[in-house]
Amino acid sequence: MSTQSWLRAGFRAGLSCEESRHDCRLAGKTACPTMLCLVLCAAALFAQDKPRARDLGVPFDGAPGPLNAITDVAGIEVGHSTIIRDPGVRTGVTVVWPRGKSNSDSAFAGWFSLNGNGEMTGTTWIEESGFLDTPVMITNTHSVGAVRDGYIQWQVANKRKQFAFSLPVVAETYDGFLNDTDGFHVKQEHVAAALEGARGGRVTEGSVGGGTGMICYGFKGGIGTASRKAGAYTVGVLVQCNCGRRDQLTIAGVPVGREIGNAAVAQNQPGIREDVGSIIIVIATDAPLLPHQLKRLARRATMGLARTGSTSGNGSGDIFIAFSTANAGAAKITGVQDLKMLPNDQMNGLFGATVEATEESIVNAMVGAETMTGFQGHQIIALPHDRVRAALRKYNK
Secondary structure, eight states, X not given: OOHXXXXXXXXXXXXXXXXXXXXXXXXXXXXXXXXXXXXXXXXXXXXXXXXXXXXXXXXXXXXXXXXXXXXXXXXXXXXXEEEEETTTEEEEEEEEETTOTTOOOOEEEEEEEEEESSOBTTHHXXXXXXXXXXXXXXXXXXXXXXXXXXXXXXXXHTTOOSSSSOOOEEEEEOOTTTSOGGGOOOOHHHHXXXXXXXXXXXXXXXXXXXXXXXXXXXXXXXXXXXXXEETTEEEEEEEEEEOOOGGGOOBTTBOHHHHHOSTTOOTTOTTSSSOEEEEEEEEEEOSOOOHHHHHHHHHHHHHHHHHTTOOOOTEEEEEEEEEEOOSTTTTOSSSOOOOOOOOGGGOHHHHHHHHHHHHHHHHHHHHHXXXXXXXXXXXXXXXXXXXXXXXXHHTTO
């Protein structure tokens, strides 16, 4: 690939410096020229400054945290490994560490499937034990096994296995329109890069990590995040959105999809005639919630998704997981653990925060994504920012 192509790839994907160096090696090069890596790092920094939904004037409800990201919940780290290679490879892995990559302490968790045409491994043990023992990893449909195995290999190599066995949580959405998904391009080194490159702070959004090849409401989709304050507590959300039909798209109550219409639609493009695809929603909070309460929180993501227009069609895998960073050490295998629990009657603020942060995360994913050409020359256009602004003005938003 030419230097110019690498630069375009770096700007399109919003790669971090670490991800850019990693992807340079993945392009079939044994070494990455220093100058090229430096330029790609500059491209990454530029990409991280791209607008978010609030920059377009979208009037969301609620008060976000300082970063308006899942990383507003203290300790959480997010990593991406983005694979963009020609011809037609547009995929990757996104990782959410509940307590950061240096901390293997399990977290209370719960999960919910709104429509089960999808996969999230490890959930039967979450249902049974109430604990999330691994990071949450998100990729494409045909790479779930590779990411699961890649994580276990990483655990073994780094002596990070907590038990004799490992049941990683890996979720997926389908990227086969823009990515050569049957080429099985996600490898163990991509998983390791996402795990080890995870950090707190700002989270790169759009066509990055597992969201690289995703389509949302007939526009380019991907990774998005947001947060909300709920009294003394914080709720953070991260989504990999690949769902919905264009005429369903609703932003702040405005029928943006219908206002834009089916302009620049590729032949047989997903998200035009049917509500297809999937969405994975990860919800984090520092509120002291137990597993049954976290399942209640996961269910509330359905309302945030519905605010953006989705009806969770038959072909959609809409699977949500929620965890709490409170009650550290609760998974110790000996002794009696003293736990804290927020009363159910005090959860309403957390419910509202989950709905609001989910809605904004989905829109942020679309605003942060850029037009992409991929597998077999298929192109998906980005959500046009000027048309969003115009629709908001038309409806006095």
